[in-house]
Amino acid sequence: MKPTRRIVLFISAITAVLLLGMVLQEKGKITLTKDMIAHAEKLFGLQFNEAKRDSMLESLQEQLGNYEAMRKIKLDNSVAPALQFNPIPVGFKIDQDKKSFKPARLDNVIPPPALEDLAYYSVSELAWLIKNKKVTSELLTKMFLDRLRRYGPKLENVITITEGLAIKQARKADAEIAQGKYRGPLHGIPYGVKDLLATVGYKTTWGSVPYKEQLIDEDATVVRRLEEAGAVLVAKLTMGELAWGDVWYGGKTRNPWDTTRGSSGSSAGSASAVSAGLLPFAIGTETWGSIVSPSTECGTSGLRPTYGRVSRYGAMALSWSMDKIGPIARSAEDCALIFNAMYGPDGLDKTLVDAAFNYDASLKISNLRIGYLKSDMDRDSTRKAYYDTTLAVLRKLGAKLTPIQLPQYPVYDMAIILSAEAGAAFDELTRSGKDDQLVRQIKNAWPTVFRASRFIPAVEYIQANRIRTQLIQDMQSLMDTIDVYIAPPFEGDNLILTNLTGHPCVVVPNGFTERNLPTSVCFMGKLFGEAEILALAKQYQDATDYHKRHPGLRF
Known part of the structure; x- marks a missing residue:
């Protein structure tokens, strides 16, 4: 037995050396073979004959050299591809006629007996109190800073408290208001940002171990615009690591309604902190559900x-053709106030479109053509009763509802677009092996997705985007017949489909389960139709009180 075993080992070693010699050239460069091509074909669902493989060898070897040469060029995450996604369908007309911004008018807001009772006041209510000098920004800011310190560790929703900056900005706001210089409804209002937005003087960790000490010493456009509006930055909030889920390098962000549950994500800290009354509003991002969820x-x-x-x-890039930034707050009206300070071209992000945002809180609902995804709502049996109640409220407000269906496309298969772009955004992380440092190392997590994305052919990525072009046109044909439609947050294709087409969404609570957990519904709009969906959602919230309920925080 022993001599035979030695012979086998010897032959195996010789074979390994020969194979290594076949694969490697001088200086460690890989030499491709027809057998490699044959095996690779199976990954892509293709099949070529021997002659075709032989004729490809030289080109594939050259391409491999191209890749190696390009990898020597350092690409920061902020460098976008030269090819830019355009969600605008053929024949679509952009409304650039900017009219006055018309939020609801508050005549009088009564200050509560205790300062901390302001924790769950809306942005518009706090703005009235600050403008009318019933409370100072500094007092409000210190109150929220205290709540962040007290409840943040249990909820695991804060990465950095920006106290020095916050006090400075609050005092500046108070001084300006005292001098009669009132910037608008965000002046003096504390807020937080998802920790993928760069801020001068503070780390931007992306919620991830490899980047936890990262300092990007500039302000993201959103941060700068909110500062110009007078808002007070008090915290950088947790996010699912590299914008997936609610697990980050410091733990798992919690749902204030039930701290045994995660907050979902990836705008985890933004939603958790606002829900818990640690901030009046926060900024989140969405690529595929990270605000809605x-x-x-x-x-x-x-x-x-x-x-x-x-x-x-100034924001971390995950998918250049799908990333979007938006507010998370207590109400749709608050979202309108915040969005009004954020939107519009800045000369830095070349994908921006100069379109009007003509919000009018008193928009007449009966003038809107409103659809709803009846089949999806009916199929979501555990939530159907909540959707039925929502539709009943809208009908009572004067809405005329029409059942609709979305264009039928393989949208989940088209999600390779996101995977390919994410793989490119974190190419160096994968090739360096530092993806081993990410917290989640299960199959369904970023390290595996980044690695697998290297096997998405460029041709298939482009084909997916060509199908996307058709989807955009067909979606426009649908939106020509309606102004707004109502959708469940997760059932069916709506969430991924509209993230691929770029359509706007407002998500608001529409009930509570038997376990006292929130449920939600989505108001979907035309491209650049935020004004209509926000106004409709605002009037829905005026007729309900789900958004006014808050968790007890008994811990």
Whole structure:
């Protein structure tokens, strides 16, 4: 037995050396073979004969050299591809006629007996109190800073408290208001940002171990615009690591309604903090559900704007053709106030479109053509009763509802677009092996997705985007017949489909389960139609009180 075993081992070693010699050239470069091509074909669902493989060898070897040469060029995450996604269908007319912004008018807001009772006041209510000098921004800011310190560790929703900056900005706001210089409804209002937005003087960790010490010493456009509006940045909030889920390098962000549950994500800390009354509003991002999902879980109101509405300059890139930035707040009206300070071209993000945002809180609902995804709502049996109640409220408000169906496309298969772009955005992380440092190392997590994305052929990525062009046109044909439609947050194709087409969404709470957990519904609009869906959602919230409920925080 032993001599035979030695012979086998010897032959195996010789074979390994020969194979290694076949694969490697001088200086460690890989030499491709026809057998490699044959095996690779199976990954892509293709089949070529021997002659075709032989004729490809030289080109494939050359391409491999191209890749190696290009990898020597350092590409920061902020460098966007030269090819830019355009969600605008053929024949679509952009409304650039900007009219006055018309939020609801508040005549009088009564200050509560205790300062901390302001924790769950809306942005518009706090704005009235600050403008009318019933409370100072500094007092309000210190109150929210205290709540962030007290409840943040249990909820695991805060990465950095920006106290020095916050006090400075609050005092500046108070001084300006005292001098009669009132900037608008965000002046003096504390807020937080998802920790993928760069801020001068503070780390931007992306919620991830490899980047936890990262300092990007500039302000993202959104941060700068909110500062110009007078808002006070008090915290950088948790996010699912590299914008997936609610697990980050410091733990798992919690749902304030039930701390045994995660907040969902990836705008985890933004939704959790607003829900818990740690902030009046926060900024989140969405590529595929990252505003809708945590807002649903935590019972907040969120706006995912049209692709090309809000500058992503200074934000972590995950998918250049799908990333969007929007507010998470207590109400749709608050989202309108915040969005009004955020949107529009900045000369830095080349995907932006100069379109009007003509919000009018008193919009007449009966003038809107409103559809709803009846089949999806009926299929979501556990939530159907909540959708039926929502539709009944809208009908009572004067809405005329028409059942509709979305264009039928393989949208989940088209999600390779996101995977390919994410793989490119974190190419260096994968090739360096530092993806081993990410917290989640299960199959359904970023390290595996980034690695697998290397096997998405460029041809298939382009084909998916060509199908996307047809989807955009067909979606426009549908939106020509309606102004707004109502959708469940997750059932069916709507969430991924509209993230691919770039359509806007407002998500608001529409009920509570027997376990006292929030449920939600989505108001979907035309491209650049945020004004209509926000006004409709606002009037729905005026007729309900789900958004006014808040968790007890008994811990």
